[in-house]
Amino acid sequence: MNMLRKLALAATAIAAMASFNTAFAADEVKLGFASLERDASPGAGRCPSCFNVFGEIEVKNIARNKEVWVWYNTGTGGWQTQKATYDAQIGNGKETWDFKIVLNNIFPATVQFAIQYKVNGQTFWDNNSTKNYNLGGTNAFNKLNTVNLFPSDTPVKAVIDQFQGSVILKNIARDKKVNIVYSLDNWVTTKVTSAKFGAMDTAAAESWGFITSIPAFDCTSLPNIQYYIAYTVAGVTYTDNNHGRNYKVNHFETFCPAP
Numbered sequence: 001m002n003m004l005r006k007l008a009l010a011a012t013a014i015a016a017m018a019s020f021n022t023a024f025a026a027d028e029v030k031l032g033f034a035s036l037e038r039d040a041s042p043g044a045g046r047c048p049s050c051f052n053v054f055g056e057i058e059v060k061n062i063a064r065n066k067e068v069w070v071w072y073n074t075g076t077g078g079w080q081t082q083k084a085t086y087d088a089q090i091g092n093g094k095e096t097w098d099f100k101i102v103l104n105n106i107f108p109a110t111v112q113f114a115i116q117y118k119v120n121g122q123t124f125w126d127n128n129s130t131k132n133y134n135l136g137g138t139n140a141f142n143k144l145n146t147v148n149l150f151p152s153d154t155p156v157k158a159v160i161d162q163f164q165g166s167v168i169l170k171n172i173a174r175d176k177k178v179n180i181v182y183s184l185d186n187w188v189t190t191k192v193t194s195a196k197f198g199a200m201d202t203a204a205a206e207s208w209g210f211i212t213s214i215p216a217f218d219c220t221s222l223p224n225i226q227y228y229i230a231y232t233v234a235g236v237t238y239t240d241n242n243h244g245r246n247y248k249v250n251h252f253e254t255f256c257p258a259p
Contacts (some may be wrong), residue, residue: 003170007057028059028060028062028119028122028124029057029058029059029060029068029115029117029125029126029209030057030058030115030126031055031056031057031058031115031126031128031133032055032056032057032058032096033055033056033134034053034054034055034056034113034133034135035052035053035054035135036051036052036053036109036111036136037052037053037054037134038050038051038109038133039051039052039102039162039202044236045054047105047135049105049107049109050104050105050211051104051106051109052100052101052102052103052108053072053099053101053103053111053113053135054098054099054100054101054109054157055070055098055099055102056087056096056098056099057070057084057096057097057098057099057117057126058090058094058095058096058097058115059094059095059097059119060093060094061093061094061095062090062119062120063119063120064124065119066117066118066119067083067117067118068082068083068097068099068116068117068118069081069082069083069084069114069115069116069117069118070082070083070099070111070113070115070149071093071113071114071115071116072101072111072112072113073111073112073113074103074106074110074111075110076106082097082100082101083099083220084097084099085097085098085099086184088243089243090243090244091243091244096243101113103226106160108136109136110134110135110136111134111135111136112132112133112134112135113132113133113135114126114127114132114133115127121239125202127138137233141235143231145211156227156249156251157249157251157252157253158214158217158222158223158225158249158251158252158253159252159253159254160216160217160254160255161199161213161214161215161216161217162211162212162213162214162226163182163193163211163213163214163227163249164209164210164211164212165209165210165238166195166198166208166209166210167180167195167207167210167229167231168205168206168207168208169205169206169208169231170205170206171200171205172225172233172234173233173234175233176231176232176233177194177231177232177233178194178195178229178230178231178232179192179194179195179231179232180192180193180194180209180210180212180227180228180229181193181227181228181229181230182225182226182227182228183223183225183226183227184214184215184223185224185226185243186224186226187226191212193210193211193212195208195210196208196209196210197211217252217254218254218256219254219256221256222252223249224247224248225249226247226248226249227247227249228240228241228246228247229241229248
């Protein structure tokens with residue numbers, strides 16, 4: 001890399017950081033959640049040093065035409081950008097936008113980022129109060145969010161005759177209860193199963209796991225499992241119902257024979 005290119009990259013990084021440190025948004029844009037996860041897709045070959053960042057962003061629907069970008073830096077190559085894509089309307093004049101950053105082979109897996117929202121000739125930033133967001137390093141679960149209960153992007157699946165998974169929540173107080181409310185018949189009837197404490201994270205987050213029996217199924221009759229999460233702590237119940245849409249299980253393990 002020649003000297004001019006090095007200087008250009010350095011200038012870009014400095015300009016990006018300056019923008020992050022001086023820009024501010026009230027409720028125009030904010031991080032919903034972000035997760036740094038090892039790439040377990042078949043194409044990655046279960047590469048132990050391949051990681052992806054997934055996330056969700058909430059924006060105020062100021063105008064129809066808008067752009068949402070994630071500026072990120074892994075410590076190698078300077079600042080880069082990834083465009084987010086529209087997900088859904090969530091009420092109160094807000095929308096959700098999703099993003100995925102493919103980090104490929106990188107070790108140690110760390111990334112810092114901020115969110116840029118362009119609309120009506122204006123630019124708004126969510127830069128975590130000028131500190132930028134950081135994933136990786138000592139954060140065992142490698143997850144961030146701005147509410148008390150993490151969205152259910154953690155593993156949830158059905159296996160022959162069981163519904164099982166885990167959720168991540170903020171450790172607000174010692175005594176708490178975590179319930180999974182689910183339905184097998186499109187909410188004609190509901191069932192509740194309790195999650196149990198699994199592990200604590202250094203970032204004051206906890207992992208809770210659950211497993212419950214459901215009617216046995218096979219490859220020709222997959223169940224319709226919908227659910228939401230209710231987290232009760234310090235006299236308050238927080239729910240994650242996927243912005244009113246509830247969650248649906250789409251990961252089934254049935255030990256089906258090969259065709």
